Amino acid sequence: MAKYYLYKLTATAGLTVPVWVLFLRAQHLSYTEIMLLDAIWWVGLTAGEIPTGYVGDRLGWRNSLVVGNALRAAAVVAMGLVSTFAAFAGVYLLWALGSTLMSGSTDAWLYETLERRGDADTFAHCRGRGQSLTLVAGALAAVAGGYLGTVSFRLPFLVTGVLWAVGAVVLATMPAVAVDDDDRLTVLEALPVLRERLLSVELRGVVLWVAVVLAVASATGRLTxxxxxxLGVPAAWLGWLYAGFTLLAAVASDRSAWLRDRFGFDGWLVLGPAVVGGLLAAVWFAPVVALPAFVLVRAVRTPTETLANEYINDRVATAGRATTLSGVSMVNAVVAIPFGVALGAVADLSPYLALAGIGAVLLALVGMVALGGLVATGAADQRPAD
Known part of the structure; x- marks a missing residue:
């Protein structure tokens, strides 16, 4: 796992995070245009998830990761060089393509590697540990990115490109996971299998609900x-602010398995979003609450994503694993688009109203989920035979 963890250290976009929106605003983009760029990115993810998941299953998960990381490196460098909305839209689409090549393949590679060692039950621990390393690196990078941004908003993007290129080299040295021909899906088999798995009773509620939680996290992040x-935080301090956000999220990610054991998977899917929704809703009465709310959103998002991926992997056979996980990412993208666009429209009126409104919506949905048992997973922890 050493090389996997080394790769995760390079996977951060932390250098760009503190200056991302400020950089786009400096290029004279409106908030509406910024949200539209996010929507374009999500559309690119949605369109690319199934074919790239299929590519991952057919050509090998490690190779898919290498190509995806290289494309993302090219995209982030291009991001630092362009300045028009149309050019940014092209960059976002290229970035989305690279991300789709990695989304299903990353967890598929890790789970299959652990399973072949007889350690599949450590997936949440290993993924959570890897994600925490990315977040810790992101915290340090955020501080550096804030200072780099005082020199030029473009510089953090260019340096990130170099970092991700190094990550692609690390990925190329990781062991390939050979998948038997019987475990490879043909293009005609991929879509029916995906439909069957995503619509299964044990997956559909979890996949949809987690997509909602991740959509709220993504949309609110753009207002940070x-x-x-x-609220009075100097722009030069944003790197430190994001570092604090990220470090807490890293701790939460590293404790994913503990959260599952302490509250249960079902319990966490209700408790985490409920606390987030309540704190976001309180922003309307006390705007300063937005700062701890931003922290909490990140702390809830990472373990939720990790535990959901473990749950799904436990119920997906080797054949089509990356395709199924890419399908899950596609659902995440489809759900994120309306949340992001709606939040952007309300944020043009008042960002605090937008945060409080999405918090109230999340609370209402939590109530429906809890009372209706819409994501009840039961005690079974079975997985289809390969």
């Missing part, structure tokens, strides 16, 4: 910089 600055 303008709201923090409006």
């Amino acid at each position: 910089q303008p709201v923090a600055v409006d």
Whole structure:
């Protein structure tokens, strides 16, 4: 796992995070255009998830990771060089393509590697540990990115490109996981299998609900910089602010398995979003609550994603694993688009109203999920035979 963890250290976009929205604003983009770029990125993810998941299953998960990381490196460098909305849209689409090549293959490679060692039950621990390393590296990078941004907003993007290129080299040295021909799906088999798995009773509720939670986290994240600055945080301190956000998220990620054991998977899927929704809703009454709310959103998102991926992997056979996980990412993208666009429209009126509104919506959905048992997974922990 050493090389996997080394790769995760390079996987951070932390250098760009503190200056991302400020950089786009400096290129004279409106908030509406920024949210539209996010929507374009999600559309690119949605369109690419199934074919790239199929590519991962057919050509090998490690190779898919290498190509995807290289494309992302090219995209982030291009991001630091362009300045028009149309050019940014092209960059976002290239970035989305690289991300789709990695989304299903990353967890598929890790789970299959652990399973062949007889350690599949450590997936949540290993993924959580890897994600925590990415977050810790991201915290340090955020501080550096804030200072780099005082020199030029473009510099953090260019340096990130170099970092991700190094990550692609590390990925190329990781062991390949050979998948038997019987475990490879043909293109005609991929879509029916995906439909069957995503619509199964044990997956559909979990996949949809986790997509909602991740959509809320993604949408609210775009308001962090303008709201923090409006609340009096100097722009030069944003790197430190994001570092604090990220470190707490890293701790939460590393404790994913503990959270599952302490609250149960079902319990966490209700408790985490409920606390987030309540704190976001409180922003309407006390705007300063937005800062701890931003922290909590990140702390809840990472273990939720890790535990959901473990749950799904436990119920997916080797054949089509990356295709299924890419399908899950596609669902995440489809759900994220309306959340992001709606939040952007309300944020043009008031970012605090947008945060409080999405918190109230999340609370209402938590109530429906809890009372209706829509994501009840039961005690079974069975997995289809390969």
